[in-house]
Amino acid sequence: MRRGLLELSVLALLEGEASYGYEIVNRLAAVPQLASGEGTLYPLLRRLRREGLLEAFWQESAAGPPRQYYRLTPGGRATLNRMRRQWRELAKGIGHLLDPREPKP
Amino acid sequence: MTTPSPVVARYLDQLAHGLADCGLPADDSQEIAREIESHLADAAAAGTPIAESIRRLGSPQELARAYAVELLLRPAPRPRRQAWRSAAAVLTSLLTYAIAGALLVLGGALAIAGVVGTLAGLFAPWMPFEPTLRSGLPQIVVLCGSLVLGGLGVLLLRLVRTAWRIARARPRSVNVSQKEKLP
Helix, strand or coil, X not given: CHHHHHHHHXXXXXXXXXXXXXXXXXHHCCCHHHCCCHHHHHHHHHHHHXXXXXXXXXXXXXXXXXXXXXXXXXXXXXXXXXXXXXXXXXXXXXXXXXXCCXXXX | CCCCCHHHHHHHXXXXXXXXXXXXXXXXXXXXXXXXXXXXXXXXXXXXXXHHHHHHHCCHHHHHHHHHHHHHCCCCCCCHHHHHHHHHHHHHHHHHHHHHHHHHHHHHHHHHHHHHHHHHHHHHHHCCCHHHHHCCCCHHHHHHHHHHHHHHHHHHHHHHHHHHHHHHHHHHHHHHHHHHHCC
C-alpha cells in the first residue's frame, strides 16, 4: 500500500511542473511516513516512465552535470486523477470506520 | 562539466555493471548512472557529504537490485491494442491455413489430372477406354491442356508450401518482438 501511495505522491508532485530526482526526494521527505529513500524513488521513477505515466528529458544545470527532469504524460494525468479519487474514497471510508461520527463515504 | 571524484566514479561504474548484470540494456544503465551522478552532484552542492549521500542510496549492488525488482519483476502492462493485434494474427493465420488447405486440394487434383491426361493423350490410341477419355477433343489439345494443368498444380503446391512456412513462422516472430520490448 505504501508503494501505491508513493506512486500517487510522485504523480501529484509532478502535476504542476516538471521536476528532477533530487528535488522530488527532498519534497517527499516532508512526508516521512512515505519512507521514500533515494534508493526507492529512482527505480520508481524509471518504472513510471516505462509504463508511460512519466516522460523524461535532460536539462543543463548551472551548478553541475545536467539533470533528468520528469513530467506527467496525458496517461499519467489520467492515472493521477483515478488514484486521487480512490485515495479520497478510501480515506473517507477508513475515517468513518475509525470514528462513526465522520461522514459515510 | 566537472569530472566526478574517484569515489563517485567508482560508485557509478559499479552501479552500471550491477545494472548490466541484472539484464538492463547498456543505454539504460548509462542513463541511470548519469542520473545518479547528477543526484550526487546536487547533494554535494547542498552540503551533504558524499559518504552520506551514498549511504542513503545504498550500495551500488543494492541500488541495481532495486532497479531490477522494480523493472524486471513488474513488466510494463501490455497495451490493449496488443490483444486486438494478437486476435487479428490468429484470424489471419486461420485464414492462411484454410486457403492453404483449399490450394493443396486444388493443386493436387490439377497435378493428378495433368499426369493422367498426359498419359491418356500419349497412350490413348492403344487403350481400350480411349473414346471416354478423349471426349471428342483432338489428342494434341488434351495433351497440352493436361501439361498446363499439371504445371499449374505443381505451382500451387509450391505456393502452399511457402504459405505454410509463413503461417508457421508468424507466432514465433510475434514472440521475438514482444521480448525485445522488455528491458
